[in-house]
Amino acid sequence: MIDLNLTPEQLQLQKKAREFAESVIKPIVEKIDGSNNTNLSPWDFCQDIFRSGAKLGFTSLLLPPEYGGMAGKCIDFVLVQEELGAADVSIACSYFNLTGAMSLFIARVGTDEQKKRILSNITSGEPLLFSAAESEPNVATSDMFCPIRDPQIGMKTFARRDDNEYVLNGSKSCLVTNAGIADGYFILARTSKEKPLPESMSMFYLPADTEGLNFGKRTEMIGWKASHHAELYLNDVRVSKENLIGVEGQAGQLLMLLPEVAIGLAASYLGLARAAYEYALNYAKGRVSWGRPIIEHQAVALKLADMMVNTQAARLMVWDAAVAADTNPQLAATVKAPTAKTFAVDVAIKNAQTAVEILGGYGVLQEHPTGKFLADAWIGYSCDFTKDILRLGLVNFM
Numbered sequence: 028m029i030d031l032n033l034t035p036e037q038l039q040l041q042k043k044a045r046e047f048a049e050s051v052i053k054p055i056v057e058k059i060d061g062s063n064n065t066n067l068s069p070w071d072f073c074q075d076i077f078r079s080g081a082k083l084g085f086t087s088l089l090l091p092p093e094y095g096g097m098a099g100k101c102i103d104f105v106l107v108q109e110e111l112g113a114a115d116v117s118i119a120c121s122y123f124n125l126t127g128a129m130s131l132f133i134a135r136v137g138t139d140e141q142k143k144r145i146l147s148n149i150t151s152g153e154p155l156l157f158s159a160a161e162s163e164p165n166v167a168t169s170d171m172f173c174p175i176r177d178p179q180i181g182m183k184t185f186a187r188r189d190d191n192e193y194v195l196n197g198s199k200s201c202l203v204t205n206a207g208i209a210d211g212y213f214i215l216a217r218t219s220k221e222k223p224l225p226e227s228m229s230m231f232y233l234p235a236d237t238e239g240l241n242f243g244k245r246t247e248m249i250g251w252k253a254s255h256h257a258e259l260y261l262n263d264v265r266v267s268k269e270n271l272i273g274v275e276g277q278a279g280q281l282l283m284l285l286p287e288v289a290i291g292l293a294a295s296y297l298g299l300a301r302a303a304y305e306y307a308l309n310y311a312k313g314r315v316s317w318g319r320p321i322i323e324h325q326a327v328a329l330k331l332a333d334m335m336v337n338t339q340a341a342r343l344m345v346w347d348a349a350v351a352a353d354t355n356p357q358l359a360a361t362v363k364a365p366t367a368k369t370f371a372v373d374v375a376i377k378n379a380q381t382a383v384e385i386l387g388g389y390g391v392l393q394e395h396p397t398g399k400f401l402a403d404a405w406i407g408y409s410c411d412f413t414k415d416i417l418r419l420g421l422v423n424f425m
């Protein structure tokens with residue numbers, strides 16, 4: 028029997044995350060979104076958010092207790108991500124989801140020394156921000172899923188073994204989240220020129236002050252105004268072999284066993300979908316036309332009902348994926364997580380669009396968050412992997 032009731036501890040965690048989102052994230056997001064200053068660095072505003080969230084354990088929720096983590100279940104993680112995403116999806120995804128998931132990656136595949144060195148900082152509540160770089164300027168990131176066994180296809184960043192070190196050269200795309208502001212970088216690079224991408228990708232951990240690691244200027248996007256993205260350059264970067272994470276050449280397979288990245292994104296987008304629904308609902312209760320609140324016109328009420336139904340359907344899929352992550356990671360990674368992410372982003376886009384419509388002409392004004400919801404929602408289509416690439420991946424499991 029499936030029990031969808033949350034435990035008292037989970038309800039408490041959800042409440043804590045909601046209060047944090049309302050009182051800490053929202054006021055800062057309003058400042059960032061309300062500013063037309065493109066020179067502004069959102070990280071200047073968001074550092075405090077990240078610091079406080081890390082202290083509350085939002086980045087160490089899933090880590091094992093032996094390294095001081097909270098040993099939470101994936102459902103705990105999605106409860107938090109939904110609340111953070113309802114306040115701002117870029118903060119939820121860039122800062123908390125990314126750092127939480129990459130910490131988990133170390134906990135799963137790292138050596139004892141790496142776990143002690145890196146994870147103990149996170150579990151002691153230090154705001155250690157992570158970045159993960161795979162996409163490259165002149166390579167389709169979708170090549171990561173290419174079934175053709177051609178070594179010419181896919182990323183060009185290369186790591187050459189030199190005694191006890193690797194030497195990394197290449198560049199990563201302007202979309203890399205937290206590039207230039209993170210404390211630690213997970214870099215994907217090829218360690219063989221003869222093997223196809225899935226068998227030649229390796230993951231390296233680079234502290235921010237590593238010599239030869241440089242960054243471009245902040246990328247401007249149509250949404251995700253609170254996050255920071257930039258190009259990343261690797262010029263003869265020397266990394267000791269102790270900073271290879273997992274097995275050489277197997278990073279692709281190992282990342283496949285990290286469904287939490289996509290599940291966390293799905294949960295954050297569920298939060299956005301809910302926020303758009305709640306905003307439109309409130310507006311519809313207050314706006315009067317033809318002598319009564321517009322929610323009393325069936326055309327509007329039915330739109331709101333669809334938003335509510337779709338939000339709940341997305342929540343069930345996210346929770347289903349979260350349960351699978353703890354019980355059957357392979358199934359979660361191959362089917363449940365991409366399914367949940369695809370659906371949650373679709374619902375976020377639909378809800379954001381409907382919210383704009385329900386607000387009439389006011390839906391496109393800067394003073395309402397509806398335009399922001401729409402721009403942020405569209406970004407979900409392609410952050411991590413595109414909707415089409417995720418759906419093509421599902422074809423293998425039909």
Ligand SMILES: Cc1cc2nc3c(=O)[nH]c(=O)nc-3n(C[C@H](O)[C@H](O)[C@H](O)COP(=O)(O)OP(=O)(O)OC[C@H]3O[C@@H](n4cnc5c(N)ncnc54)[C@H](O)[C@@H]3O)c2cc1C
Nearest residue numbers: 159160161162167168169202203204409410411412413415
């Ligand atoms: C907000 C945001 C944050 C990001 N953060 C990071 C990050 O932290 N680190 C990082 O490395 N990258 C990051 N990215 C990059 C992201 O992973 C890629 O943009 C995404 O995977 C799409 O890759 P691409 O842009 O290279 O598109 P491409 O791979 O060039 O695809 C272009 C289009 O072609 C379609 N397509 C490609 N191949 C096929 C095929 N075989 N069959 C059918 N259709 C196909 C795609 O679906 C897409 O519509 C981020 C992107 C965004 C938007």
